[in-house]
Amino acid sequence: MTIENERLGRAAGGLGAALVVLAAALELVQVARPIGFPFWAWVVGTLVGLALLWVGLNAVRQELGARVVAALLALGIVLLIVVPFGLVVVLGAFQTRADLLTGPHIIPPKPTTVAFDQLMRIPYFDTGLRNSLLVSTTAAVVTTLLGLLGAYAIARLRFPGRGAAYTAVMLAYMLPGVAILVPLVAIFKGLGLIDTLPGMAIGHIALTVPLVTWILIGTFDGVEPDLEHAARIDGASRLQALRRVVLPLTVPSIVTAGVFAFVLSWNDLLVSKVLYVGSTPMLAPAIVNLMDPLNRIEPQLSMAGVIASAPVLILALVMQRYLIRGLGEGAVK
Amino acid sequence: MKADWTLQGARGNRLSRLSIRRENQAYAVLFLVPTGVVFVLLLGYPVVYSLLLTVTGRSAAPGRLGSFVGLDNWLRTTTDPIFLQAAVQTLMYVVPSAVIGVALGLGVALVLNERFPGRRIARAALLIPWALPPVVVAAMFQWFLDSRRGLLGHWMVNAGLVDQAPVFLGGVPGTLFMLTAIHIWKTFPLVALIFLVALQYLPEETLQAARIDGASRWRRFRHVVLPFLRPTLVAAVIIQVLITLQLFDLIFALTGGGPGRYSTYNLYFYTFKTTFEQTDFGYGAVLAYIVTAFVVVLALLLTRGRAKGFLS
């Protein structure tokens, strides 16, 4: 359905916008303090408004209606993503227990950071946080180094069993953790690594190495072979060529791989829990502990969520361009 | 002219003095050993060891193999009611996640593919559910969906949808569906990102040609965009299934497998329980192998499909 007349289109668009905004405002009020605005009214109002916007604005300028509606829908999507996280975690973390008991408040009546202090006084959380920081950073760095070397060898060197190595990396990347954990625990027990920080780090390295190696094989495959050839003919050893030509070119990708490793390690629950018997708490199991109804203290749990999310969210924000490309192309390529 | 520029001097390093083949091999050894050690010791050996475990009985601790019991553990899967339940429930997780997750992801990608101000922020927001630790997602939905103090229930009452805040995480099979919904919330943005990147490769000219030919938006979608995205669609579905098969953190943190005894179990979680809480390593290894088999087959399908250009 299209409208030819531009003025009519503008009017329709304006009407549509008004409808959407009005319906949204009324529903928002209703949800905070019931005023008798029925839910279906909001649904109908929004749908009709969007339709009017689309059709109307398309008459004003081609595709304008589509763009505006898309923008509004995008707003909805962003809200869908951000609201559960934002409200519950962020705001819950900064209220007092008392306030939380009196029912959900969207705006904290008395914003406070007391939950943070209380949380830090819980030994397994405090230690867990520190351990996780240590382990995930170490794992990310070590894994990236190992993965780099292995990936370069598989991508560029010719050796017997190269195809097998490539398949091995691919299979390891797909392996679910649970398949290897029991024997891994057996090995660790034998080596005395159970429940130790080094052991936890090694476990996380095992967890992340396949992924990083896999990513970096793709990266090195993407570098033009002539570049390395030129460097070697110019007199560089393979190592020098790596250092001076290949690595500078692939740094963004390597860092992205490292970030993937960090996120994978930081978010991990299974390995962290299994390798923990009492001495090496990690963040994820600590949060599960805090969720137990026996231990649950709301602002603290929310604060824990904030703390646990902060590093990965900041990384995601900073590296968004590379992460998006890496995640998307990992599936498309 | 510059005939006096005879440059000699050290070239390369010690390894450069080897023959071409040996130099290649030397670097191969140097570079592969560290990673190779990790792979073999921490990944390869445990996989083989696990196979051994599948044919042993209950053992007191990992590291001490129980007695040989042949294929008993494997056969147990055919008579184990929990196994069956976990398998069925796995499907109940996987199918909606794949269908709804991918559909939603596609829709979001199409919306975010339009040009409007703030598009970049919306795209960045997609990273949030992916980045968040699953346990944090669990914690946050636990509160959000709490029947007494949860915001969602409160809002639903106020909005007039229900008279009383519903119990989200307590019923059977309601809890499983809620978990699926939460899982979809966490994963649909990743699917959307995949589609967004794929859409970048769609040539502008094809769309413009269609527009010039007078095709409506729906027509353009059905006849230009959708065929182009078909390989990505298949890939996205496979990826969703892969991720959902290994769903663990949400189940463990939110319900521990309950309510009841096994109502939110999937095969992966059942494997965990068998192995680490009941310490039945033999049977646990069997379950692990079954889950792994599905995962590996699917993943091979994905990469083989890509290699054959079928999905490229």
Added chain:
Amino acid sequence: MAEVRLERVVKRYPGVAADAVKETSLTFEQGLFTCILGPSGSGKSTVLKMLAGIEEVTSGRILMDGIDVTNVTPERRDVAMVFQSYGLYPNMTARDNIAFPLMLRGLKKPERYGRVDEVASMLGIRELLDRHPRALSGGERQRVALGRAIVRNPKVFLLDEPISNLDANLRATTREELKRIHLQLGATFIYVTHDQDDAEAMGDRVVVMARGEVQQVDTPASVYRRPANRFVASFVGRFPMNFIPGHIVAEEARTWFASDVIRVELRDQDPRPEPGPVVLGVRPEGVTVVPRGSQGAMTGRVTLTEVVAPDEYATISVADRTLRARVPAEEVAIGDEVGVAFIPSSLLFFDSDTGQRLGLVADAPAAIVPRAETVAR
């Protein structure tokens, strides 16, 4: 400068039936500009890569100045290479690109950059030195790549189709410049290309390769005028050669080449040429248009003309055959009935089966006798 030799070099890829380079022995004379000419898949780039050390030799030896370098890693060979894609380091400026080999040899900055400046002046790219490769045009990048090679003054220059990505005008001027650089430096140049214009313009020697085998090694003129076999004859030369299959026949004391459109008397040779199937080849320059009915001429009709000033190439139908002749421009028009004659010194003969050129020579003009049917048509 150095003499480069391949001794019985073979390159085989595992799992591939045909060898990329069949057993080849070649000498690249020192100080000369040698072109390796051939179509894609002929193995020419593979030979170059083996000379550089970036491909392993399956069997055989490579010697430079008498030293066996077959298994020496590329960084220790005294060769420089210019790639088709230039191979410039994207993360460095042009200056640093050119200085790279010097840096690897431990030269200090002032000295490095001094030499870079000299080379850049020689190539006319001094103003570009601070730019990165992505900010340079194709021609500019190619000069930087050249500069990087020149700055080391190596014994051997290897060039892999370095100008094929440039547009036609640029190619012509670059050829001149490359030749000039060659004369200035006096080094051994080995240049791989599929474009015979390159070989003509710059080559002191041409090595023609096809399907992994060397077909002929000679000067550009000889390759053109005395091709070793049918492949070389048809590959080299801007316009296709005319081929007429026929037989050697012995008639009393004389030997003739006989075909369906023409007979050619062959000069006496010792031993006498054996009777058998043979193909006559003649380039358009060896085919002329003469007045109809002239002594020894065939008759045909012009079906197509192509002007390549100052000449014209006419396609002429003679009996069932099509011949291409070179005529002065605008001398004939489509539809004209003309006489077609061969210049005896331009005639080449090839064995029907092997394609090898036979050392048969056509006799003086009067020896060409057209078959009865072509006359008076």
